Amino acid sequence: MNLPFMDIFKDWAKNYDTAVGGHDEQYHEVFVGYEQMLDEVALNVTGTVLEFGVGTGNLSARIQKGNPLIAIEPSPEMRQIAIDKLGIEVQEGDFLRYPDVPHIDTVVSSYAFHHLTDSEKETAIGQYARTWGHPKFVLLDTMFESPTSRQDIIDWATAKGYSDLVEDLNREYYPYTTTIRSMLETNGYKVTMTQKNKFVWLVVATK
Numbered sequence: 001m002n003l004p005f006m007d008i009f010k011d012w013a014k015n016y017d018t019a020v021g022g023h024d025e026q027y028h029e030v031f032v033g034y035e036q037m038l039d040e041v042a043l044n045v046t047g048t049v050l051e052f053g054v055g056t057g058n059l060s061a062r063i064q065k066g067n068p069l070i071a072i073e074p075s076p077e078m079r080q081i082a083i084d085k086l087g088i089e090v091q092e093g094d095f096l097r098y099p100d101v102p103h104i105d106t107v108v109s110s111y112a113f114h115h116l117t118d119s120e121k122e123t124a125i126g127q128y129a130r131t132w133g134h135p136k137f138v139l140l141d142t143m144f145e146s147p148t149s150r151q152d153i154i155d156w157a158t159a160k161g162y163s164d165l166v167e168d169l170n171r172e173y174y175p176y177t178t179t180i181r182s183m184l185e186t187n188g189y190k191v192t193m194t195q196k197n198k199f200v201w202l203v204v205a206t207k
């Protein structure tokens, strides 16, 4: 598997839980309310859940308390931390290549879907809808409402001197809210979207 962002997580894995705790100033605003957001995501899943990009397993820990969970993570470093933390199997895979699973009720992901290009996002959504008959799709991630709001945030981060964050915002594929809504509606979903902090939106899509 050759994924573009694995080197970042190789280095970031051991410090990731410090960042989500708000202790990395550059990423503080990205993770404001992180624990409460994951609680809300976990409340929105139903039935058998497939989680992509589990990272260090913070959302998985919540979901596995109430639902059968299939956990997928491509980074070996992140995967090992999640396995040690959760004591469950975390399988190697990614949004587009994953083990064969006969039945899924909910596909969920937090802070990870932006690693796909928009074209790959569209492919993934269509693939899940076809394979599992329109499972519920619950997504938590950074999104922008418009090119202007994207530029405003990049300008704000630049003025603050947050060079890593600026690089990240320019490099990864953070989508526009309108693009995500349209991809899901085209695939037959009804969509609700709620902004949770300066960066992050919660998307809940049902057939």
Ligand SMILES: C[S@@+](CC[C@H](N)C(=O)[O-])C[C@H]1O[C@@H](n2cnc3c(N)ncnc32)[C@H](O)[C@@H]1O
Pocket: 003, 005, 006, 009, 020, 052, 053, 054, 055, 056, 057, 058, 059, 073, 074, 075, 078, 093, 094, 095, 096, 109, 110, 111, 112, 115, 116
């Ligand atoms: C910022 S972390 C988020 C981890 C966790 N979901 C959370 O909310 O804290 C992003 C995760 O997505 C994973 N990732 C990167 N590219 C991916 C892909 N194409 N498919 C699935 N996961 C991917 C990374 O390895 C990393 O563990």
